[in-house]
Amino acid sequence: MKNVASGKASPLLGLANWLPAKRSLISTGRWFSTTLLAIMVATTVALAADDHNPLAGDPKAAKAGEYEFRINCALCHGLGARGGGRGPDLTRAQKKHATSDAVMFQIINSGIPGTAMPANGTNGQGVGMTDQEIWELITYIRSVEVKAPAKPIGDATHGKELFYGDANCSLCHMISGKGGRLGPELTSVGGNRTVEAILDSVRNPSRRLAWGLTEPTKEFAQEYETVTVVTVNGKEIKGVILNEDHFSVQMMDTNEQIYLLEKDKLRSFQKSRESMMPKYDAAVLNDKDLGDVVAYLINVGGK
Amino acid sequence: MSVTSNCVALPCGCFQRPLRFAFFSAETRHLNRGDRREVPQRALRRAFGPRLLAALISFLAPCILLGPFACQAGAQVTFERLLNSAKEPQNWLTYSGDYAGRRFSPLDQINPGNARTLVAKWVYQTAGTGKLETTPLVVDGVLYATGQDDRAFALDGRTGRPIWLYQRQLPSDIRPCCGRVNRGFAILGDKVVFGTLDAHLIALDAKTGSVIWDVAAADYKLGYSFTAAPLAVKNLIVLGVSGGEYGVRGFIDAYDATTGERKWRFNTVPGPGEPGHDTWEGDSWKVGGAPAWNTGTYDPSTNQLFWPTGNPAPSNRGEGRAGDNLYSNSLLALNADTGKLNWYFQYTKHDEHDWDATQVPVMIDTGSKHLIVQANRNGFFYVIDRANGKLLSANAYGKITWSDGKDAEGRPVANQGAKPTLEGHTVCPGALGVTNWMAPTYDPQTGLFYVTAREQCDIFSTAPQPYEAGHAYYGSAYFPSDKAEPYWGALRAIDPATGQIKWEFRHPSPSWSGALSTAGGVVFTGDAEGNFIALDAQSGKALWHFEMGGEVYASPMAFAVDGKQYVAIAAGSAVYSFGLP
Numbered sequence: 083m084k085n086v087a088s089g090k091a092s093p094l095l096g097l098a099n100w101l102p103a104k105r106s107l108i109s110t111g112r113w114f115s116t117t118l119l120a121i122m123v124a125t126t127v128a129l130a131a132d133d134h135n136p137l138a139g140d141p142k143a144a145k146a147g148e149y150e151f152r153i154n155c156a157l158c159h160g161l162g163a164r165g166g167g168r169g170p171d172l173t174r175a176q177k178k179h180a181t182s183d184a185v186m187f188q189i190i191n192s193g194i195p196g197t198a199m200p201a202n203g204t205n206g207q208g209v210g211m212t213d214q215e216i217w218e219l220i221t222y223i224r225s226v227e228v229k230a231p232a233k234p235i236g237d238a239t240h241g242k243e244l245f246y247g248d249a250n251c252s253l254c255h256m257i258s259g260k261g262g263r264l265g266p267e268l269t270s271v272g273g274n275r276t277v278e279a280i281l282d283s284v285r286n287p288s289r290r291l292a293w294g295l296t297e298p299t300k301e302f303a304q305e306y307e308t309v310t311v312v313t314v315n316g317k318e319i320k321g322v323i324l325n326e327d328h329f330s331v332q333m334m335d336t337n338e339q340i341y342l343l344e345k346d347k348l349r350s351f352q353k354s355r356e357s358m359m360p361k362y363d364a365a366v367l368n369d370k371d372l373g374d375v376v377a378y379l380i381n382v383g384g385k
Numbered sequence: 386m387s388v389t390s391n392c393v394a395l396p397c398g399c400f401q402r403p404l405r406f407a408f409f410s411a412e413t414r415h416l417n418r419g420d421r422r423e424v425p426q427r428a429l430r431r432a433f434g435p436r437l438l439a440a441l442i443s444f445l446a447p448c449i450l451l452g453p454f455a456c457q458a459g460a461q462v463t464f465e466r467l468l469n470s471a472k473e474p475q476n477w478l479t480y481s482g483d484y485a486g487r488r489f490s491p492l493d494q495i496n497p498g499n500a501r502t503l504v505a506k507w508v509y510q511t512a513g514t515g516k517l518e519t520t521p522l523v524v525d526g527v528l529y530a531t532g533q534d535d536r537a538f539a540l541d542g543r544t545g546r547p548i549w550l551y552q553r554q555l556p557s558d559i560r561p562c563c564g565r566v567n568r569g570f571a572i573l574g575d576k577v578v579f580g581t582l583d584a585h586l587i588a589l590d591a592k593t594g595s596v597i598w599d600v601a602a603a604d605y606k607l608g609y610s611f612t613a614a615p616l617a618v619k620n621l622i623v624l625g626v627s628g629g630e631y632g633v634r635g636f637i638d639a640y641d642a643t644t645g646e647r648k649w650r651f652n653t654v655p656g657p658g659e660p661g662h663d664t665w666e667g668d669s670w671k672v673g674g675a676p677a678w679n680t681g682t683y684d685p686s687t688n689q690l691f692w693p694t695g696n697p698a699p700s701n702r703g704e705g706r707a708g709d710n711l712y713s714n715s716l717l718a719l720n721a722d723t724g725k726l727n728w729y730f731q732y733t734k735h736d737e738h739d740w741d742a743t744q745v746p747v748m749i750d751t752g753s754k755h756l757i758v759q760a761n762r763n764g765f766f767y768v769i770d771r772a773n774g775k776l777l778s779a780n781a782y783g784k785i786t787w788s789d790g791k792d793a794e795g796r797p798v799a800n801q802g803a804k805p806t807l808e809g810h811t812v813c814p815g816a817l818g819v820t821n822w823m824a825p826t827y828d829p830q831t832g833l834f835y836v837t838a839r840e841q842c843d844i845f846s847t848a849p850q851p852y853e854a855g856h857a858y859y860g861s862a863y864f865p866s867d868k869a870e871p872y873w874g875a876l877r878a879i880d881p882a883t884g885q886i887k888w889e890f891r892h893p894s895p896s897w898s899g900a901l902s903t904a905g906g907v908v909f910t911g912d913a914e915g916n917f918i919a920l921d922a923q924s925g926k927a928l929w930h931f932e933m934g935g936e937v938y939a940s941p942m943a944f945a946v947d948g949k950q951y952v953a954i955a956a957g958s959a960v961y962s963f964g965l966p
Contacts, residue, residue: 149850152862161808161846161862203561212558215856326893327914329930355871 135183137217138224147222150215158198163226169199171276173226183220190216197274236370241378244371251375254359257382263338264322265306265359272376272383280376284367287359308358309333311341312349322358462524462572464619468685474904475945477523479680480569480614481824482901482942485748486682488826489902490943494950496905499965500919500928506951506962507545511536516938517955518566520614520824520899522577523944528953529591530960531567531614535581539594542946545962549594559583560608560855562630566938568680568822569614571622573642578622580611586624586640598645602626606855608633614680618690618721621648625677625692629741632672632698632858637681637690637717639724649724653677653694653712661711669706672852674698675713679743679822682757684771689727690719691748691757691771695741701805701861702737702847709734714742716759718774728774732761734798737805738787738812738845739859744820747827747834749881758881760825760836762818763787765797766884780884782877783819783838787812805861809846815872816843816863817895824899824940826908831922833878833887835908839895842869876900876910878925888925890918899940901952909952911937917954917961933961 137143151163158169165171190211193201203210211219245251246261254265261268271280283290291305307323309331321335331351333341336358345351360366367375462478470478474491481488495503511517513533521530527548528540535553540546559582570577576588576597583605588597602624603609608631615624621639629635635653640646654673655661665673674697681692697706697713714733719726733740740763748771749756755771764785768777776795787803803812817839825836844864852858865872874895878887890910898911907928908920913936919929935957943952953962 146853146856149848150857152846152848152850153857153859156862157864160864210561327916327932328890328892328912328918328927329916 135187135217135220135224137214137221138183140221141225143218143221144225145222146215147218147220147225150211150219151222154211155219163223165276165279170274171279172223173228174276174278183224186220186223187216190219236373236375236377238374238377238381240371241374241376241381244367244375245378249362249367249371249375257379264334264336268379268383270383272379272381274383277376277380280379281372284362284372284375287357287361288355291355291357306357308354308356310350310352310354311343313343314347314349316349320358323353461574462617463574464617467573467617475523475948476525477521477942477944478572479522479616480520480571481680481682481745481747484618484683484685485827486680486745487747487829487902488745488824488899488940488942489828489904491904492943492945492950493904493906494945495903495907495919495952495965497907497921497928500905500907502966503919503929503931503952503963504966505931506543506964508962509538509540509545509547509960511538511958511960514958516564516566516936517958517960518564518568518612518822518938519955519960520569520940520942521953521955521960522570522572523942523953524572524591526946527591528944528960529570529572529577530955531569531579533567533958534565535567535579537567537570537577537579537589537594539577539591540960542944542951542962545960549592551589551594551596553581553583553587555581556583556605559605559610560628560631560857561610561612562608562627562857563612564938566612567614568612571615571617571624573617573620573622576642578615578617578642580613580615580624582610582612584609584611584626586611586615586622586638586645588622588642588645600640600645600647602638602647603633603636607631608855608858613678616680616683616690617642618683621721623681623690623692623721625653625679625681625694627676627678629674629676629678629695629698629700630857630859631855632674632852633676634671634673635675635677635694635713637677637692637719637724639721651717651719651724651726653715653717655711664708664711666705666707672698672858673706673710673713674700675710675715677743678741679745682746682748683721684748687771688721690717690721691746692717692719693742693744693746693759695743696736696739698858699850699852699861700736700739700859701845701863702849702859703735703804704849707735710736714740716742716746716757716769716774730767730769730774730776732759732765732767732796733763734796737799737847738763738803739816740818741821743822745824747825749827749834751832751882756881758827758834760820760834760838760879762814762821763797764814764819766834766836766879766881768881768884778884782836782879782884782886784813784840784842785819786842787814803845805845805847807846807848809844809862809864811842811866811868812845813842813869814839815841816845817841821897823897823938826900826902827881828902828908828922830904830906831878831902832880832882833902833922834881835876835878835900835902835910835922837874837896837898837900837910838877838889839872839874840870841872841895842866874913876908876920876925878908878922890920890925890927896937897939898937898954901941901943903943903952905950909941909943909954911939911941911954911956913937915956917941917956917963931961931963933957933959935959 163172191202252261254262255268309323310320321333324332470483511532515533519530521528526542528542531537537551539548578588584603587599608628610627612627615622623639625637637651639648653675676695697710715731718728732742746759757769757771764783765779766782788797844866874892875889877889892912894913896912900910906922908922916930933956937956939955941954951964
């Protein structure tokens with residue numbers, strides 16, 4: 083393998099990049115009109131023609147799809163599609179986006195705007211897949227799905243009370259515009275993460291942070307690393323990193339104040355992969371209450 | 386070519402203004418609407434404006450002063466000019482700037498004292514999206530570069546204004562492995578030549594972008610493609626193929642620059658009866674990979690090409706291809722006229738980690754020693770005797786766990802614990818290597834070799850994937866490892882004499898930028914956060930930086946127009962140029 087690109091442009095831009103050349107429609111001077119036309123034509127064709135998987139249930143296709151999966155998808159979605167550093171476990175997650183094979187085809191081909199899911203072949207992770215290879219991939223994913231996904235056992239109404247009350251989740255996390263800003267926004271987390279992944283994130287909040295960014299997720303750079311700086315005036319500020327390069331850091335402190343700082347003007351700059359989120363062990367939040375909170379997240383995220 | 390245009394091409398490059406636009410005004414059909422309005426107006430203004438007399442005098446003066454030889458010498462990019470590229474530091478004539486692969490510019494206006502005053506001079510936004518890996522060429526004020534989806538363009542080096550645009554009509558089923566990218570042109574005579582994602586080699590007229598010839602080198606449907614910049618040597622255009630992810634059989638080709646006729650091919654995987662064929666198990670040689678997807682170097686004193694090759698296929702699975710797998714991951718010394726192999730050195734035998742050895746092999750002469758050095762993707766810095774391919778030293782320049790021993794020749798060898806398994810385990814460096822295709826640079830003034838290093842470890846896994854024509858064939862996957870520290874990167878300055886790292890400039894995440902050294906004592910590089918950075922070549926201290934707003938996947942170069950030094954690099958989907966105010 084040569085090199086891997088980042089998830090560079092947004093998936094939408096990636097689509098615009100891919101379509102005109104894929105359809106060989108570029109002609110100098112008419113680029114914009116052909117691009118628009120190509121997007122319209124390709125979208126129409128894909129939706130009209132690809133309404134079912136021609137390889138559904140074919141074990142040979144599923145095996146070929148497994149190799150495609152290892153090359154193209156496993157980096158984020160894990161070996162066996164059981165979830166990885168960033169992507170959901172596809173064997174169990176609710177697949178809010180991929181409601182049918184046809185929609186799953188579209189998602190694999192075009193990505194999911196606003197998420198780390200890139201369009202086929204645009205992020206440089208693995209290779210661009212042909213239509214047939216995408217169908218093989220879908221056949222594989224369907225073959226590894228757990229037929230009866232574990233339903234969250236819990237009381238979502240009580241979970242919401244805990245989220246905004248005693249469990250203090252909303253001090254740092256926002257759902258549907260309500261809550262804090264220091265931690266990740268959680269409106270959709272229940273729709274694209276498994277129960278196990280959410281439970282683990284609450285019990286071991288630093289684990290994912292320790293992994294760092296991977297090549298295809300660089301466009302979504304916020305890792306919620308903990309940072310402590312001391313300014314030239316001796317003021318200590320602790321918070322999470324919003325973004326960073328060699329020369330500057332953009333951070334939010336625990337009062338949700340944003341600081342834009344030049345590193346060479348700081349007295350000290352310390353990063354940590356220990357999350358600012360406290361470790362919610364069973365003494366802090368027992369299994370039943372945690373189940374209720376997760377039920378609430380699943381409930382919101384599935385909508 | 387007319388006398389006037391000969392003079393336009395004078396090395397000092399400062400007399401082109403009145404003529405450039407008149408000359409190109411007929412070629413505006415290639416330009417977009419904005420450009421179409423712009424060029425003739427300016428051409429008329431420039432050609433017939435009040436400055437006509439002054440321009441004519443300044444234009445004729447050097448012809449009188451330097452005589453006809455100087456005028457004619459600048460007319461075409463001859464092999465002689467390529468051999469003597471150091472004599473025209475205002476131009477950047479080959480991918481690496483010279484045949485030795487040093488990526489060193491003799492220009493010295495920008496120095497550690499004034500680098501902090503650097504400013505952006507122009508930005509050229511391509512119409513495409515996605516990354517640019519191109520290194521522009523500059524000849525007599527005109528910049529030539531390639532872009533996404535095999536587009537190409539010529540720009541006014543002072544202003545970034547396009548002179549012509551070219552867009553390849555690619556088939557819909559090409560199989561580029563790692564982005565729809567291209568790394569640049571070779572220039573020879575009046576042609577600029579590049580390889581395409583559908584495995585063609587195309588010569589364009591340098592003045593108009595019109596196709597002069599177009600030859601198919603291989604079947605793109607089997608996964609063959611070109612991404613590297615070719616190298617022009619004598620009257621040949623030399624280029625290696627990409628496609629190690631598809632089980633291609635790699636090759637290096639040479640084409641007649643005048644006609645496009647293929648003059649020789651070196652198959653990097655030997656066929657039956659050829660030496661090295663017995664290093665492949667069964668029929669595995671037929672899909673053995675060993676592509677040559679970067680630009681090699683050339684030693685005129687021995688008429689030898691030094692060309693590096695990539696991974697054996699499938700990249701992360703050795704079962705089924707028992708043996709050393711020649712000439713994968715090797716440095717090949719080829720007779721430039723015939724493509725015959727003089728010697729080879731294999732960096733990684735029977736590779737199972739995708740340790741492509743396609744990094745630029747840089748020729749260094751220290752005293753009586755004629756060396757060729759390479760900072761390899763596998764994390765070792767190799768010093769080789771250029772006369773015979775003998776390994777002189779191999780020292781790690783990044784974190785290594787795949788090898789902890791050396792063979793009798795001093796070559797690092799893989800340890801069994803690093804072998805990829807079905808479920809995978811952690812190996813350093815990660816899947817993308819300590820470095821990759823991004824260009825290193827050697828500065829003869831500091832004697833230091835600068836290379837972008839990526840500190841990451843990954844979980845390598847393998848799978849028994851069968852070969853299927855035209856389908857991705859590496860049967861493997863890699864993952865970030867929770868046992869390793871998060872990825873980071875650095876530009877490192879290596880002393881080739883000792884292999885020791887003299888300094889490093891850290892990046893918060895691994896960079897895909899190459900580096901450029903300059904006679905002014907400034908080294909340039911970029912980072913994944915979008916910065917273009919000037920560093921003191923001696924100390925590695927940051928002198929200046931500029932946020933370009935797009936990740937860097939390219940290597941910088943330098944040129945001069947009107948006697949003023951520029952430094953250019955691609956970032957995001959654009960090409961940027963910088964200079965002193």
